[in-house]
Every structure is written in C-alpha cells, then in structure tokens.
Amino acid sequence: MKDNIRLVKALVKLRFERVMMFRLGFFGPFFVDGSLFVIQLLVFQAIYSKVDRIGNWGQGDMILFIGTFSLINALNMSIYFFGVNSIPEKIRTGEIDLYLTKPVSPLLRLTFEQVNPGALPLVIFSIAIILYGINAAGADVTISSVSGYAVSVGMMTVLFYELEVIIRSLAFFTVSSDGVLQIEMSGLDLCMQIPGTVFYGAYKFVFYYVLPYGIIATYPSLILLGRFSWKMAAHEGIVLACFTMVTVVMWKTGLRRYDSVSS
Amino acid sequence: MNVIEAEDLTKVYRRYIKPEGIKGSLKGLFRREYEEKAAVSHVDLCVEEGEFVGMIGRNGAGKTTLVKMLTGIIAPTNGSIRVLGYYPNKLEKRFRQQYALVMGQKSQLFFELTAGDTLHLFKEMYHLSEKEYEKNRDYFIELFGIKDLMDVQVRTLSLGERMKMELLAALLHNPKILFLDEPTIGLDAVAGMQIRKYLKEVNRERKTTILLTSHYMEDIKSLCGRSVVINHGTKVYDGSTEQLFERYQNNKKITLVFDSLTEIEIPEAFAGKCRILDDNGYKKVYEIPKEDSGGILEYFMRYKPRDISLDEEEIGKVVERIYSDVRVRA
Numbered sequence: 001m002k003d004n005i006r007l008v009k010a011l012v013k014l015r016f017e018r019v020m021m022f023r024l025g026f027f028g029p030f031f032v033d034g035s036l037f038v039i040q041l042l043v044f045q046a047i048y049s050k051v052d053r054i055g056n057w058g059q060g061d062m063i064l065f066i067g068t069f070s071l072i073n074a075l076n077m078s079i080y081f082f083g084v085n086s087i088p089e090k091i092r093t094g095e096i097d098l099y100l101t102k103p104v105s106p107l108l109r110l111t112f113e114q115v116n117p118g119a120l121p122l123v124i125f126s127i128a129i130i131l132y133g134i135n136a137a138g139a140d141v142t143i144s145s146v147s148g149y150a151v152s153v154g155m156m157t158v159l160f161y162e163l164e165v166i167i168r169s170l171a172f173f174t175v176s177s178d179g180v181l182q183i184e185m186s187g188l189d190l191c192m193q194i195p196g197t198v199f200y201g202a203y204k205f206v207f208y209y210v211l212p213y214g215i216i217a218t219y220p221s222l223i224l225l226g227r228f229s230w231k232m233a234a235h236e237g238i239v240l241a242c243f244t245m246v247t248v249v250m251w252k253t254g255l256r257r258y259d260s261v262s263s
Numbered sequence: 264m265n266v267i268e269a270e271d272l273t274k275v276y277r278r279y280i281k282p283e284g285i286k287g288s289l290k291g292l293f294r295r296e297y298e299e300k301a302a303v304s305h306v307d308l309c310v311e312e313g314e315f316v317g318m319i320g321r322n323g324a325g326k327t328t329l330v331k332m333l334t335g336i337i338a339p340t341n342g343s344i345r346v347l348g349y350y351p352n353k354l355e356k357r358f359r360q361q362y363a364l365v366m367g368q369k370s371q372l373f374f375e376l377t378a379g380d381t382l383h384l385f386k387e388m389y390h391l392s393e394k395e396y397e398k399n400r401d402y403f404i405e406l407f408g409i410k411d412l413m414d415v416q417v418r419t420l421s422l423g424e425r426m427k428m429e430l431l432a433a434l435l436h437n438p439k440i441l442f443l444d445e446p447t448i449g450l451d452a453v454a455g456m457q458i459r460k461y462l463k464e465v466n467r468e469r470k471t472t473i474l475l476t477s478h479y480m481e482d483i484k485s486l487c488g489r490s491v492v493i494n495h496g497t498k499v500y501d502g503s504t505e506q507l508f509e510r511y512q513n514n515k516k517i518t519l520v521f522d523s524l525t526e527i528e529i530p531e532a533f534a535g536k537c538r539i540l541d542d543n544g545y546k547k548v549y550e551i552p553k554e555d556s557g558g559i560l561e562y563f564m565r566y567k568p569r570d571i572s573l574d575e576e577e578i579g580k581v582v583e584r585i586y587s588d589v590r591v592r593a
Contacts, residue, residue, distance in 0.1 A: 003390065006387050007387050007388065009387075010383060010384050010386075010387040011384065013383075014373065014376065014380060014381075014383070014384055017376055017380055018373060018375045018376055021375045021376065021416075094369070095369065097331070097336050097366070097369065098364070098366070098369055098371045100334075100335065100336050100354060101334050101335070101336065101359060101362075101363070101364045102359060102388055103356045103357075103359035103360040103388060103389060104356075104388050255354070256338060256352070258336070258337060259276060259337055260331055260336055260337050262323075262327075
C-alpha cells in the first residue's frame, strides 16, 4: 500500500511536469472543461424553466443532484478518466506490453498516469452548486449526513471508475469496443439529467444493476436530502462489491488472454 | 545455473480468414473460418547466467513472440517455461523486478520530459534507495557518455541518443536478465557500434545475462558467443556463433564504385562463382564465395575503383541456408 502511494505520487508529479511543459496544454483545459460545465448548467436551466418537478424531485433537489453528478464527474475527469480512456488504444497498438514488464500494477499505473489538473476547478464549481442546491432544497444538513454523503460520493466515484475500466477492458476481447462506449455515453447523458429513483421497469433494472449510472449521483444526494434508506445503503454496497469483483476478473482475464500485436 | 528454461514452448494464434470483397464480409458476419498459425513451435531453450545469446531470424520468424513469452507479456499455448524460477505470465512483482526489456520499436520514456524525469518514476517502481539510484544512474551516464543529455527533452534526442537513454532506464535497477528486441534497428553505423560496445561492457562488468534479437549480423557476430536461429517459429540452430557463421555464411558482398563508366570482365577462375547483384556502370555489386573474396578483390583493384566495400551476407540468406540444411538432413 505504501509503495502504491509512493508510485501514485510519482505519477502525479510526473504528469504535472508533463502538462506544464506546454503552457497552453496546462491552462487550456481550465477553459475547455469550464465551458463544458457552463453548457451543462444552461441545459438544466432550460429544462427547469418549463418543468417544476421530475418525479418527487423538486428544483432544489435537482440542483443538488446535478451538483453531485458534476462533482463525481469532475473527480473522474481530474483523476483517472484520461488514463483509463487510453486503455483500448494501448491494447490495440501493443503499447501495453511495456506496462506488463514493470513491477507495478499496470492498471494502477494507467489509472494515475494521466491525471488532468485542468478539471480541478470543476470540483470547486460543483461544490458551489451542491451548497446552492442544499440551500434551495431546504435540506437539514448534519455532520452525520455530510459524512455519509462524502463516503457515498467516494464509493460512487470508485463505481464510476470500475464501469469505465470494465467497458474499456473489452478491448482485450474484441477488435472494437466503440459500440459499448456509445452505450456508456448515452446512459451517462440520461442519468446525468434524471435521478435514478424516477426510472421504473426495464430502465430501472438496467440503470440500477447492469450499468448502475442511475445510482451514482442519486444515492449520495438522497443522503443529504434525508430520504436515504438502509435498503438503498445495502444496494449501494452490494453493487460496488459486485462491480469491484467484475472489474478484477475482467482485467485479469483480459491480461491472461492478451496476445499483444505483431512487431 | 540456468536463468531461462523453456521446453516444448509453443504459441499458436488463431486468425480469421476473410474472403475477399463485400460478399466475403457479409458471409463472415454469420460464419467464420479461422486458421491456426504457430508463431513459435516446440522450442527448447536454456540460457545460463551471464550468457550473451543472440536470436536470429527473419521478420515474422517468432523471435519477438519468444521474447514476449519469456517476459510474461503473453502466455504460451503449450510447453513449460521458467525464467529466474518464475512462470513469467503469472506476472509476479518479484519476477518483474529482476529483468528488463528494451524494444527498439517501443519506448518506455516520456517524450515530453527529460530522461532524468522518467528515471525518477523508475526509481519508485523498483524501490531503489537514493544511494543505489544515484550510484547506478551515474555509472551508466558515465559509461554511455550522456551527461549533457540528461536535461534534454526526450523527443528532441536523436534515435541513437534515445536508445542510450532506453538502456539507462532499463539498467537502472541492475536487472539479472536484459531482453533486447532489435535495439539497433534504424541506428546509423556509429550509434550501432556504440550501443554494441556498451552492451558488451554491461555483460562483462555487471554479469547481466543478455538475450538479444537482431536482424544485423554485426550485432550478433560481435556480441553473442551463442546464437539461436529461429525460422517459421522453429529453432533450427542453437550453438556457437563463430561456428554458425563459419559454416553457413558462405558469401561476401563486394561493392565497387567508379568515377567513370567501367566494364569489368570476370576472369575464368571466378566465372560461375561470382554473381552480379547490381550494375549501373558506375556502381557494381558482386556476391562471391568468401574463400574467393581475397583473390577477386585483388583482381578488381586493377580497375582502380574510387571506393570498395566488403560486406557480410545478409542474415536472411544465412537463416535460409541453415533451414534448407536442416530440412535436407531431416
């Protein structure tokens, strides 16, 4: 564990050094990611100018939900997205070969090799929206609900990561995983706008168990809103445990099946 | 003591046979035919500690596949394999700490940064103490003569300079085995010669076992006491490099360059032995059995060429000759 922390620190340091080699590369993402964030906010404003409630989620609840999704997404973008996203390309080109010969977990290295400081301001923006949402929803916030929220956000950030790794590990087994990436994108788009509790039937099954994007921002938000149940807590824990197992199995099986590419 | 022990090692790939055209593509959607291709077939290999072994073979012969199996990148389809007492594809951390791989066509350095920056990451990866790190780094910087290049962005280095950095990064943790997959590919003569000199030094001074694959005769001849020849995934020769070339490198290539159009008449004594490979009047390339090369060279001197070069026969021909010999004997 200590060794892994030292490695992660070295990777993050190296990434900062790499990003800072090019000034535009360092400052550019702040503007790009910031603009995307503003666009996302405008979309929600447009929706809520016409609608008062979605299910039993009022406007304040929804702002909190959006802020939570943005926070998890910002953590994703800052820490591991670019590293994990490079997995299929590295498998296809055989670039992963040299990762396998080093005495560190290739997945750990890939995860932290391309941290993105440009997305860090989004974390701060997201926290601002969450605070605004709490206020607008009139939520009764206590130390225990904030702690529970923080733990839940952490768990859901890990779940988000695992879903990304699972989908990208498909490149070990198929020539192209582009179709699945599109499903991921569409699922995310939908679940960023609608809380999971609003889904029912097949949608609920898909977004609660198969691609559980439906719970990613919903459960942490419900903790702050005081509507989180023990049943939901159990579901959150079980889903995370199951997807952790699937991720490990998928990655290890992928590595065993990996045939590299011709030189 | 053997550091590499492989027996009956086989790697089979399954390839989709796609019939030509759109009809073939459509058919492939519903019913596919595959063929099995053995990239490496029933190879036995033992390498002793401290040996410098060269692996020769044409493109696609299976050299790189063999190296990938020995380093654990891919799993063998059949056969047993132990490297430093480990099964490589289990990818145990302790195993990966004890070897290094340098691939001429893939880089382990971060191109935007300096080699020194990458070395810091490797220091953490291999848990090197500050003292050990500095000692090894300084040793190789001195040996390779790259002190001035340590603060230069990798992407601005020449190919030869970059290869020295790759070697430095690979040797930093003092590996017991160094796998080199075509490390001199694309290098000019001077850079290739320097790399060979350093590798010789590393093998001699540090007792590092080195397994080298190369297309270049010079690499194998000047570095490896032992050669393994691979053809179509099968080992066709395993033994002394000197004997290999003595026995199978039968010809020399002579290139003559003239200032004016020159006609050369091959004397009777060499007729039938001397083969013209290229002739544009100004430049002539001949292939001649090596025992006759001295004699014909003396004869060519009468035409007063501006430049003469005497080259070894290319590796592909030697491999082909060994392969034919093995087939005939079989």
